[in-house]
Amino acid sequence: MKKKILISGIIFLFSAILITGCGGGGAAAKGEVSSLESGTYKKGNNIMFVYKTSQPDIKSVAVTGDFSQWKKDxxxxxxxxxxxxxxxxxxxxxxAYKLVINGxxxxTPPGAEAIAPDGFGGKNGVFEISGSSE
Incomplete structure (x- = not known):
């Protein structure tokens, strides 16, 4: 139980640091999650994927792409x-990446910094990671 609480605390702190350091200004820089918009937020080699929605029928969201060998889940x-x-x-x-809604x-992710054809008639979001970029 203590280990689970510790891990949850570490994840929360890391997310707060990443949100503060990822730019976007305004309330997001102060750690207010609700002010984030759909898209990606990068700091060094870390990237936060964000999908903002008010649709109550969405029960799960995942991200898949080159970095996960396009696993369906x-x-x-x-x-x-x-x-x-x-x-x-x-x-x-x-x-390249996409969002997986309800499994x-x-x-195609809204707010992607770039869009490219996926080779199947759809589109992928595209982003670049460079450890020296902030």
């Missing part, structure tokens, strides 16, 4: 106050 995001988010640490590179629907 993706990497689960956590939900708080209308915001789905997850933080990953990735090697330098250019990555079945692959969606």
């Amino acid at each position: 993706g990497i689960p995001m956590t939900y708080e106050k209308g915001i789905w988010k997850v933080v990953l640490s990735l090697a330098d590179g250019i990555y 079945t629907v692959m969606m």
Whole structure:
């Protein structure tokens, strides 16, 4: 139990530090999750994926892409106050990704910094990680 609380605390602190350091200004810089918009927030090799929605029928959101070998179930995001988010640490590179809604629907991520064809008639979000970028 203590280990679970400690891990939860570490994740919370890391998220707060990442939100503060990722820019975006305003309330997000002060750690107010509800002020985040859909998209990606980067600091060094860390990236936070954010999906903001008020749709009550969405029960799960995950992110999948080059970094997860396009696994259908993706990497689960956590939900708080209308915001789905997850933080990953990735090697330098250019990555394509999509959101997985309710375990079945692959969606082009709103707020992606770039969009590219996925080769199947749809579109991927694209981002670049460079450890020296802030």
